[in-house]
Amino acid sequence: MKYLLLKHYRGGPAPVGDWVPMDRWTPAEVDAHMRYMRDFAARLEESGEFVDGQALAPEGAFVRYDGEGRPPVTDGPFAETKDLIAGWMIIDVESWDRAVELAGELSAAPGAGGAPIHEWLEVRPFLTELPTVTD
Amino acid sequence: MNESLLRELVPAVIGVLVRRGADFASAEDAVQEAMIRALETWSDEPPRDPKGWLVTVAWRRFLDATRAEASRRGRELAVEVEPPAGPVPATDDTLRLYFLCAHPTLPPGSAVALTLRAVGGLTTRQIAAAYLVPEATMAQRISRAKRRIAGLPLDQPGDLGTVLRVLYLVFNEGYGGDVDLAAEAIRLTRHLVALTDEPEVAGLLALMLLHHARRASRTGPGGRLVPLAEQDRSRWDTGLIAEGVTILQAALARDRLGEYQAQAAIAALHADARSTAETDWVQIVEWYDELLLLTDSPVVRLNRAVAVGEADGPRAGLAALAELKPDLPRYAAAAAYLHERAGHLEQAAELYAEASRAAMSVPERDHLTREAARVRQLLRS
Numbered sequence: 468m469k470y471l472l473l474k475h476y477r478g479g480p481a482p483v484g485d486w487v488p489m490d491r492w493t494p495a496e497v498d499a500h501m502r503y504m505r506d507f508a509a510r511l512e513e514s515g516e517f518v519d520g521q522a523l524a525p526e527g528a529f530v531r532y533d534g535e536g537r538p539p540v541t542d543g544p545f546a547e548t549k550d551l552i553a554g555w556m557i558i559d560v561e562s563w564d565r566a567v568e569l570a571g572e573l574s575a576a577p578g579a580g581g582a583p584i585h586e587w588l589e590v591r592p593f594l595t596e597l598p599t600v601t602d
Numbered sequence: 603m604n605e606s607l608l609r610e611l612v613p614a615v616i617g618v619l620v621r622r623g624a625d626f627a628s629a630e631d632a633v634q635e636a637m638i639r640a641l642e643t644w645s646d647e648p649p650r651d652p653k654g655w656l657v658t659v660a661w662r663r664f665l666d667a668t669r670a671e672a673s674r675r676g677r678e679l680a681v682e683v684e685p686p687a688g689p690v691p692a693t694d695d696t697l698r699l700y701f702l703c704a705h706p707t708l709p710p711g712s713a714v715a716l717t718l719r720a721v722g723g724l725t726t727r728q729i730a731a732a733y734l735v736p737e738a739t740m741a742q743r744i745s746r747a748k749r750r751i752a753g754l755p756l757d758q759p760g761d762l763g764t765v766l767r768v769l770y771l772v773f774n775e776g777y778g779g780d781v782d783l784a785a786e787a788i789r790l791t792r793h794l795v796a797l798t799d800e801p802e803v804a805g806l807l808a809l810m811l812l813h814h815a816r817r818a819s820r821t822g823p824g825g826r827l828v829p830l831a832e833q834d835r836s837r838w839d840t841g842l843i844a845e846g847v848t849i850l851q852a853a854l855a856r857d858r859l860g861e862y863q864a865q866a867a868i869a870a871l872h873a874d875a876r877s878t879a880e881t882d883w884v885q886i887v888e889w890y891d892e893l894l895l896l897t898d899s900p901v902v903r904l905n906r907a908v909a910v911g912e913a914d915g916p917r918a919g920l921a922a923l924a925e926l927k928p929d930l931p932r933y934a935a936a937a938a939y940l941h942e943r944a945g946h947l948e949q950a951a952e953l954y955a956e957a958s959r960a961a962m963s964v965p966e967r968d969h970l971t972r973e974a975a976r977v978r979q980l981l982r983s
Contacts, residue, residue, distance in 0.1 A: 488955070489975070490954065490974030494972050497971055501824065501826075522967070526962075
């Protein structure tokens with residue numbers, strides 16, 4: 468079963484503890500965080516559970532159709548939005564419980580002072596293809 | 603026979619099929635199939651005449667495909683079924699293929715893909731892996747590109763400028779999948795140097811070699827970006843640097859300057875220095891001035907401002923930067939660097955953080971975040 472682990476710049480439940488932006492950590496703390504993320508992905512590749520991981524820039528816009536012959540309407544950059552996606556990891560695991568376990572591990576990445584950041588991650592199952600046997 | 607030697611034969615084999623009357627699109631497909639067959643079977647027993655083998659297999663594939671198409675449409679076969687007797691002609695159509703695959707009517711991404719397949723001899727699967735798209739998507743991009751240039755004759759001179767841009771794009775893509783695109787771009791540019799007599803082609807090759815020489819030192823553990831000033835210069839490839847400088851000098855001596863030669867000259871000045879402090883920044887600024895006369899690009903102005911900061915001090919660099927628009931890519935990063943050198947640490951820290959939010963790659967973003975953290979730490983101590 469595939470799951471999306473969604474990381475947000477903003478949004479989600481109230482953060483746990485005081486959130487210190489990364490540029491205010493020490494360089495060693497920044498390095499430790501990045502090493503943790505890298506090792507986490509490497510471990511999932513090792514266990515055969517990693518599918519994909521991508522990061523998104525914070526800049527962007529909402530876009531919609533605005534009628535025949537008119538250019539699309541854009542809205543953004545999102546100064547106002549409450550929710551901003553930072554990136555994702557797709558994992559292919561045996562169960563929901565395993566997906567939750569892994570999201571928990573990812574959320575324990577070290578932050579300022581080397582303590583886990585307790586970041587909220589959104590876990591969403593993928594809808595699957597229609598199975599061959601349906602009855 | 604190794605894969606890259608096999609790949610080198612691809613453009614010539616396509617040329618042979620086209621000379622026998624095949625259209626470029628079908629010839630290219632047939633050669634791709636022959637190439638895949640060769641990769642599957644040659645490891646056990648490579649043929650004595652690899653090019654002849656590829657021509658025979660590709661021609662058979664082409665005939666099969668054409669027959670199937672002709673019978674589907676109820677038409678007569680338009681080409682001679684029997685190839686002319688005698689040895690395969692020695693004419694090299696490779697240069698024409700470079701022009702066709704990088705035709706100015708093609709979008710750059712399509713020109714890149716088509717060049718890698720028809721001139722580089724890579725398989726669709728390898729190209730797709732290198733650009734992180736599904737194989738079917740890449741196959742579609744290539745066949746659409748071929749439809750777009752269908753009917754263009756292979757025997758006309760093309761636009762060398764777009765060919766060089768395509769090769770430059772491939773080089774800049776670096777590695778992806780199991781193919782080293784930078785090395786592939788160098789191979790294709792080397793070949794192009796042998797086929798043409800243009801100093802700009804040599805300039806591009808020199809530029810690639812001089813950057814390739816620093817590759818090992820550009821990344822640290824875990825893919826972390828190491829900026830020029832912190833690179834371990836003992837890890838630079840002196841053989842590649844020497845070759846790049848020699849090629850560049852010969853090109854410059856012909857007195858027909860172009861942007862690749864000017865960029866290569868800047869790379870050569872970096873390659874020549876033992877540290878950033880010992881770098882001839884005054885000459886680098888002069889080369890940026892030359893480059894501005896040739897291209898007048900805002901990106902060049904930005905790089906020039908940083909070089910001015912090294913040559914004449916950070917205040918001069920900031921003054922040069924002030925003439926540019928702040929929404930330029932990497933503007934904040936350049937401003938952060940110059941402000942730090944000018945001793946404005948608070949501003950530098952803010953700008954590094956801003957630059958990390960505007961970064962266009964993960965290694966750059968992580969590097970700039972680390973820089974922000976480093977300057978903040980200086981501020982605290």
